[in-house]
Amino acid sequence: MSSLRIAANELRRLSAGTLPKLALVALVLVPLLYASLYLYANYDPYGRLDKLPAAVVTDDAGATGPEGRPRNVGREVTDELVGSGTFQWHEVSAERAADGVRDNDYAFSITIPGDFSAALLSTGDLTPRQATITLTTNDANNYLAGTIADQVAEQVRATIAEKVGSEAADRFLIGFSTIYGRISEAADGAARLADGAADLRDGQQRLAEGAHQLAGGTTELATGLETLRRSTADLPEQSRRLADGASQVADGNARVAQAGALVADGSADLQRGLDDLNERLAQRLRDSGLDESQVRKVLSELGQLRQPVDDADAKIQQASGQLDTLADGARQVADGAQQLAGAAPALSDGIASAADGAGRLRDGAAELDQGEQAALAGSRELADGAATLRDGLAGGLAQIPHPDDPTRAATANTIADPVAINSVGLASAGTYGAGLAPFFIALATWIGAFVLFLLLRPLSTRALTAGAGPLRVALGGWLPAALLGVAQVLVLFAAVAWLVGIRIAHPVLAVGFVVLASLAFTAIVHALNALFGAVGKFLALVLLVLQLVSAGGTFPWQTIPDPLYPLHVVLPMSYVIDGLRHLLYSGASPRILGDVAVLLAYLVGALAVSALAARQRRVWTVNQLKPELAL
Template sequence: MTSRPSGTSAFRIAANELRRLSAGTLPKLAMAALVLVPLLYASFYLYANHDPYGRLDKLPAAVYTSDAGAKDSAGKERNIGREVTDELVKSGTFQWHQVSQEEAAKGVQDGTYSFVIGVPHDFSAALLSVGNFEPQQATITLTTNDSNNYLSGTIAKQVAEQVRKTIAEKVGSEAADRFLVGFSTIYGKISEASDGARQLADGAAKLQGGQRELATGADKLATGSGTLATGLSTLKSSTTSLPSQAKQLADGAGQVADGAGQVADGNQKVADAAALAAGASSDIQSKLNGYRAQLAQDLRGAGVPEAKVQEIVAKADQLRSPVDQANTKIQGANGELAKLAAGSRQVSNGARQVSGGAQQLSTAAPQLANGIAQASDGANQLRDGAAKLNDGEKTAVDGTNQLADGAAKLRDGLAAGLTQIPNPDDPTRSKTANTIADPVAVASNGVASAGTYGAGLAPFFIALATWIGAFVLFLLLRPLSTRALTAGASPLRVAIGGWLSSALLGIAQVIVLFGAVTWLVGIHVAHPLGAIGFAILVSLAFTSVVHALNAFFGAVGKFLGLVLLVLQLVSAGGTFPWQTIPDALYPLHVVLPMSYAIDGFRHLLYSGASMKILGDIGVLVAYLVGGILVSTLAARKRRTWSVSALKPELSL
């Protein structure tokens, strides 16, 4: 059997290398420094950037307003620019300074302020123009200077956008509130109109009933007037021959002289005729009085005002005045004739007195006939007027029916429309206005949350620090033991022995690093044990890769380690999502190990551990094994010595 040379095991090779590094004070300090390199890189950076957004109140920023203010649609004076600047300063999000426009421009130019937000002269006027139906777009100005700091300008743009949204929501909420108040006002006015329409409908119904009663009275008036006209016409016909009879009486009076008996007999006839005329005249008077009373009663029953009733009755009285005068004369004549008849047998003083009385009767008869004729004509006119009044009342009834129907429809329509008009109370109106102004709310539901900016960058910088830690280890460590190679040790044992010393130091690096990151910096780790175990695996894989580069390429391997570091910085997606990198870098993201280290750290640090981490572990294990295999191949090549190996062209 071939015995294994003494001191050529992998662990012995690693131990010899570590003893070489710790042989003196300076080597020991150098080895300690190697362990602390990742700590210095990652922990100090993470400490400095742990929560920069929580310290934005230290970032100086300026705000100014030139807003002149304006009146809103209600006539109230508003200065929204002043309201905005006051709210910004009170918010304390930045170290706000209210200055003039000139001071702000000078300050952002010389670096006194990181950025400036300005409110122009017509800001309020533009915002309130919508309520006056003269819409203008309001603007705010943002002034940045990337020579001060690029990220501060980026932050300022986000702040300006947030200010814009806040103002839009504020003004939109106020406008929506005024809009809803308008609905309430409309509701109130429509409600008043609905009450008025209800009253109109009730009044129209009453008018309709009254108009029907008036039409009934007008119909009765027309009927009574017709009856009156007919009666007067009959009376007129009966008194047509009265003047000729009176004349005959007067002619016969001269013949009375033949004897008292004949005169008495003649006078009795005349008295009888006069009595007949007086009776007819009295009957006419009685009928006219009845018609007058009936006319007044019918007019009042028809709803005609009392003043109008009295006016109509007075006109009727004027029309019957000749009848009254004739009646007075007839009654007077009748009395005279009665006396004449009573004393005719005693009268003996001559036919002239009898002839005079007969002449008076002859004179009064035509007047009575004319009066009756005039009364008949007036009654005819009254009949015609009553007929027209009756026709007009029928038309009025139709109109009031339509009015009543229309008023009822108006009442019902307003009542139905009133239920369709919104009338929110103050809390509901305010809530609705806010919803109209800002209809979409974002409910954040993070599956895993980093918490702070520093914690968000921790996976990237821990992975980066681990690579740098592995890289600096081989500034002092020798990748392959020359003694073991010359002793004929197995290439695999030489490779593992050369890597194992860096692996042990790498484990020390990540343990110290995690202690500082969690305890000193204060970054929360959701899965501490898993994260430390994964960090050890990352360190083992990275030291294996860097070891392989140094073992296979020698001094060039150190340069290749830097190149790989740069390539991984730009392709691993440590800061921005890796999908945002150029397409040409996608293959590097898929191939290089730091991408998987960062992904695994994110899962373990942010409480989002999933089965996906098994893929990350598999890739890192593959790099670990692959690095050892390349180192083994390098050890096999180094067993054959060449001039370039004994005296390399480049030594780092």
């Protein structure tokens, strides 16, 4: 008896009658009912969140922004939430929101407190406070709803932080622009100050040179008058002798008259020189930037110092006239000599006074020269300092950010949200249901294999009693389940792709892979039933549970407890899920070959176990004839 004949006999047994035929149809549809309905119900729950009711409470009283403009950020946030349509938002009171979340009228609520805007805008007054949004959830309603609410609240927080941060950064950059403008004005003023200081330095240089020349001239004047005073120190005595001996004066009269004329001419030259010096000094003072009142004040003080010289000049001119009269009338020498004797002391005193005044004028001019030199040094320091200030402000101005409006807005947005996420998906499931499809298709395939052996007999008793080979008996008992399993997979994939609408990247390869998985699963369940009998059904159910918790169908398998890691590596459903993920989302990755190899190994190994069980069943025992437990 061949394996195909054994399989055909088993199929005829199951299809003999209406109810058995309906039972076969039901067995084929079990995976469809399990996987397709579940995937249909959970195809895209996130796309229907607008049906989920949520409450928002807005108690924000608003605040005044840094520009003096009233703001109500809470109202802005509420309007954006309600207008987004992400949830079925209801703007209600705090009491209604609390009651609604408790009574499951709302999945969650978001409460914006009264000081929300004031806290957000407090950074402008350098009194920062965190703004708080209250999220109220109730896991008694639905745990995932609370998880989704946490994500929504975080998105709201991030959006508000970015918005407020952009505004704060924009004000910060505007402050830089204001500083830039003020520093620019200061730099312009410093440039003008540097130019004025340079002009002052140049004028002070010229004034110092004039003061130095004045000091030199007054020194020469003082020296000459001192010499004149020494020269005329004996004049009164000589005048007395002249008066006493007028007859002796005639011989020296010409020389005296000549000397008097020379003195008068020198004094006159001195007066003209002083007048010219006064004019030059006044002009230099005006050129140095002094106003007319200051120039007149300096000339007035210089005139006071010059007064003794003027007095001496008058006396010299008077004496010169007297000497001329003496020279004109030799006969009148006695009278003139008597007059000269009377005037000589005054002349001597005048010359002494002029010499003293010239000395004081020399000392004053020296002090003026020293003062001008000091002023020149100060003006040089002022010019250097002004130039340094100008250059420093110009250099500092170049370091201050001064962006235009678009650049400032872009910079503010970057400061508020410095990191962007560029999501690159190597493969995308698209929807929640598509993401769970590999897990539930694999699970449905195992369940389909499990229910088949509720009706199918793992080993043909007739073939065993007829002495058929163990391998033929094993294959004959497995083939009906394999055929029905393939039918289950084809129906399941048709419903998943056409009715549920899950997109499959490589449908032919995916169907072939799941057919292989069904063959392996039916072989495993067949081996358990063949080897252990009724207990095998229980073991197949235990394996189902173990694979549910270790296959990593929902969360990544690395997140399961460490003791379950060996189960993930050993059990076949892990490899079915891994292969389906590649075939449904991206393509035939080389690692799928490893998954295929594992399933083939399970298939061959399970058939070998079934053959071993068939070999053992050729010897009948009491337990086989009358089992203690029948399922």
